Amino acid sequence: MKVVMRMPDTLFPENLLEEDTAYTDENEIEYEEDNNPQGVEAYLPSMYFDYESGDFVRQKDGRLKEATGIEAWEQWCHKAIRTQSGAYEAYEDNFGVDFDRLLQAESRAEVENILNRQIKEALMNDSAERTQFVGKVEFVWHADRLEVTVPVTGIYGTAEITASYEEVM
Numbered sequence: 500m501k502v503v504m505r506m507p508d509t510l511f512p513e514n515l516l517e518e519d520t521a522y523t524d525e526n527e528i529e530y531e532e533d534n535n536p537q538g539v540e541a542y543l544p545s546m547y548f549d550y551e552s553g554d555f556v557r558q559k560d561g562r563l564k565e566a567t568g569i570e571a572w573e574q575w576c577h578k579a580i581r582t583q584s585g586a587y588e589a590y591e592d593n594f595g596v597d598f599d600r601l602l603q604a605e606s607r608a609e610v611e612n613i614l615n616r617q618i619k620e621a622l623m624n625d626s627a628e629r630t631q632f633v634g635k636v637e638f639v640w641h642a643d644r645l646e647v648t649v650p651v652t653g654i655y656g657t658a659e660i661t662a663s664y665e666e667v668m
Contacts, residue, residue, distance in 0.1 A: 546564070579624075596614065610667050644664060644665045644667075645667050
């Protein structure tokens with residue numbers, strides 16, 4: 500399936516809702532989604548972010564590496580379970596996990612209950628409606644951190660999302 504996106508000539512086009520005069524053919528971006536069996540609207544690509552290094556991935560020529568639409572959705576899932584809810588004005592209020600609440604928990608079981616609910620809610624609050632189902636959240640406690648793994652099913656397939664939380668108990 501080929502999807503054509505049209506980019507505006509300016510950052511804030513004034514006539515966005517009027518005629519389509521803010522766009523030109525030379526600003527069209529084409530990309531292919533390889534895995535679109537249902538024929539539904541494709542996931543949009545994004546820049547590839549490396550959560551280990553905490554920075555965007557660059558190609559050998561210095562340009563930012565582009566993530567496919569499916570990779571961008573997986574990255575959104577990683578970001579959703581690693582972001583403090585309500586901490587950033589750029590995100591909606593229901594985006595992320597309330598880590599402050601974890602610090603108030605009195606037991607590992609309580610931490611797991613809070614995280615289980617909040618991770619599932621954060622992943623299902625996908626405003627683009629790419630996330631279809633969130634599976635069982637698995638917890639592995641280490642001496643210095645808690646590792647969480649959760650399978651997430653989207654429109655085009657399943658991804659396994661892993662995150663580590665330090666200082667939760």
